[in-house]
Amino acid sequence: MNVKKLIVLVATLALVLAACGGGDGGDGGTAAPPAPGAGDPAAGVDVYKATCSACHGGDLAGVDGLGKPLAPSD
Secondary structure: OOHHHHHHHHHHHHHHHHHOOOOOOOOOOOOOOOOOOOOOHHHHHHHHHHHHHHHHOOOOOOEOOOEOOOOOOO
C-alpha cells in the first residue's frame, strides 16, 4: 500500500470515529465498560439525539447523502 492510500485510510477512519461520537467521554478513559445487558435506555435516547440523529435522522430513516437508515434493519 502506498503512503497516499494509507494517509487517506487513516484520515477516513478518524472522520468516521469522530462522526460517531468517538470522542472522550470525560472519564479520562478509566471507567469500566458496562456489563452486558446493563444500560440506561433514557440516556441512550439522549446520546442518539445528540450524536447519531444528525446523519441517521430522528426517525431512524437516514438522511440522504449522510447516514443509512437504521430501521428497518436486517
